[in-house]
Amino acid sequence: MNTVLSDKKVAEMQQAGPQYLRRVITHRQTFQTTPEKLFPLLCPTTEFDWMDGWHCELIYSKSLYHEYNAIFKTSYFNLDETWVVSHFEPCRVIEFVRVSExxxxxxxxxxxxxxxxxxxxxxxxxxxxxxAQGNDALAQMNPENEPIGILIDALDHYINHDEIKPLPDGIFNKKG
Known part of the structure; x- marks a missing residue:
């Protein structure tokens, strides 16, 4: 198999270095509940129950809840995004791909x-x-201070108290 053209392109990209930035954020938390009770809350529809200011537009889901290949839109952290559920194993794994401009x-x-x-x-x-605008936004990002912990804390509060915990202003565009 002739790979001259792709090898040449890879060499050019290696020499130029990465054009776009990537940031990785991790969070881990133990909850006083079972996976069967926690997992259903990781869904764009049930997030209305526990996430202050949450809103989304469900584009496609047979069940109207989270499932493989479900698609929805949000204005999450003031970014208009389209979300696709790319991996789904009930009570174990959910993966989303979120794309904004x-x-x-x-x-x-x-x-x-x-x-x-x-x-x-x-x-x-x-x-x-x-x-380039995405590079600027990610350059200002400090992964250790990203608000995922605030959202996970709100989830934990809901699990423990069965009530919504108010979130700081600015996390969501409050559109109703």
């Missing part, structure tokens, strides 16, 4: 049953710039 974000969420009435959630968020 300037940034693409891959969210991998894994839920591990601790077999003692608790479970541990692990999130890995890969944010990749798609444009």
């Amino acid at each position: 300037h940034v693409s974000i891959k969210v991998d969420a894994r839920i591990c049953d601790n077999l003692d009435g608790t479970c541990t959630g692990s999130w890995i968020v890969n944010a990749t710039a798609l444009t």
